[in-house]
Amino acid sequence: MLYLSRDDPELTQLVSDEKNRLNNTLNLIAAENHSPQSILEIMGSDFNTKTIEGYPGKRFHAGCAYVDRVENLAIERGKSLFGAEYINVQPHSGTSANLAVYFSALHIGDRVLAMSLPHGGHLSHGHPASITSKCFDFSHYEVNPETGLIDYDKIRDLAHSVKPKMIVAGASSYPRLIDYRRIAGIAKEVSAFLLADMAHLAGLVAAKVIPSPIPHCDFVTFTCYKTMMGGRGGVILCKKIHGRKIDKAVFPGCQGTSAVSLMAAKALIFKLAVEEKFISIQKKTIENARAMAMAFMKKGYRIISNGTDNHLIVIDLTSKDITGKSAENCLESVGIILNRNMVPEDAKKTGKVSGIRIGNGAVSARGMGKSHMRQIVDLIDIALMSPAKKDMLTEVKDGVLKLCQAFPINGSV
Ligand SMILES: Cc1ncc(COP(=O)(O)O)c(C=O)c1O
Incomplete structure (x- = not known):
């Protein structure tokens, strides 16, 4: 960022802030991933x-x-x-x-x-x-x-x-x-x-x-x-x-x-994409998504189609009495980044978004495995079940940071 820092310190700071955000949060957005540095x-x-x-x-x-x-x-x-x-x-x-x-x-x-x-x-x-x-x-x-x-x-x-x-x-x-x-x-x-x-x-x-x-x-x-x-x-x-x-x-x-x-x-x-590294990330992505779906179901969450065959899962939060938007906000506050998502039943109710979508591509690219997915599900569950308990949320935030530090992005892909 040699020339950018000379020309625009404000933008340089924003690039650095974004890098820190990526490094210190768990990215579960199904439409994102971490690209190789060469990309x-x-x-x-x-x-x-x-x-x-x-x-x-x-x-x-x-x-x-x-x-x-x-x-x-x-x-x-x-x-x-x-x-x-x-x-x-x-x-x-x-x-x-x-x-x-x-x-x-x-x-x-x-x-x-x-x-x-x-x-x-x-x-x-x-x-x-x-x-x-x-x-x-x-x-x-x-x-x-x-x-x-x-x-x-x-x-x-x-x-x-x-x-x-x-x-x-x-x-x-x-x-x-x-x-x-x-x-x-x-x-x-x-x-x-x-x-x-x-x-x-x-x-x-x-x-x-x-x-x-x-x-x-x-x-x-x-x-x-x-x-x-x-x-x-x-x-x-x-x-x-x-x-x-x-x-x-x-x-x-x-x-x-x-x-x-x-x-x-x-x-x-x-x-x-023909190299072993890419192929093993893709294999891991599916294994991780399955592990995460199982862990959520064990905790009583309603997973659309009861599982997954690919990199994503969709959770209907209706029975947990949480909207997709409030789940998205609560989880962002503890460093877990995902997006609210409509579930099929929402088609009948204008403006309703009852679920969240979770993708495993980015955390798999960072090198995390099935045990870490179960850890992430625990963290998500604690945050969603105790959105007003500051000490619990702080605990979750610490857990997220520890995972992020154990799996740095740079050099992982
Ligand atoms: C199924 C599908 N098609 C098309 C797109 C559009 O891609 P873009 O946002 O790059 O236009 C998306 C984006 O998320 C998608 O999920």
Whole structure:
């Protein structure tokens, strides 16, 4: 931070404060992770200066010899890592990637079937607040209220009545495996495209610790900063036949210039993702999530779907008489960072957020294991059950700090 401290001491202080915050809190946000230090380096590299439009060999500005090599590296490594026929590494985010897929394959007003937000879906899957719902006619499927699992027969019934041009499989807060093969069968019956949005799952898929949607789908999108640990940005994988339309939909359709430093970070994480270190973090992430789900259930918490197959769990706090927001605030005050989350039942009650979502990617990347997950559950339980007892909260805060100090971030990934 040599030059930053000279130019802007205030920002330098904020960077340092954020570093301390990260080091001294437990990050349980399912949509975050700690990236390898080399990812942070490449994201801040000289590639930030270069303005590019177009694709390697077909640019609209001069001086692209090295950035063409960067984008081609990301393309080759990404295709090989995921076994994909085609890849576009330019999307700025997961939402940009989804928009490009919609605009490549659909016409304005076309029907799309996706998972409802309170049941686990994402804003960019046709939520009323998202531009996606203003451009396309979304219908939504839900999980079974008793089991918390996707009801594939209901998706099939809905697909036959709605006749969508695209089905979206994928979620922000669905803790179970998705049967992509089954949804692909349904899509085929109604001649719909299938998009899998594996924003949360990409690292787990890359490490082959959960099944891949890629063989079953026309399009697959993901973000690079969740389980993938690769810095900001999004990626689109697709069948070769859709490649030209996808490229046009990304640039110039939905985006202008792309971020070369982020494409370089994508190339880097695609290289690191075949190494043992990355794979063992992904394995540990799932083991840890399961251990945490078990520990919460033993304490009487209601876990949506009674467990997890991936990196996250969703807890319904209704029976504990705590709202998602108050749990989020109480836990932040003791150094445990997570987010409030709707549970399926909240769909019926406007504005209600009854749960929290917990992700295990970041604590697993720090090296913590199953016994530490049980410790974290104890700490969360004490804090949530005694939000007004200052001495108890201080005890929890100390416990959090001890864990953080035992597992420093620097050098862990
Ligand atoms: C399933 C899913 N899709 C898309 C996105 C959007 O990603 P971004 O915020 O990078 O646009 C997210 C983000 O959390 C997500 O969970």
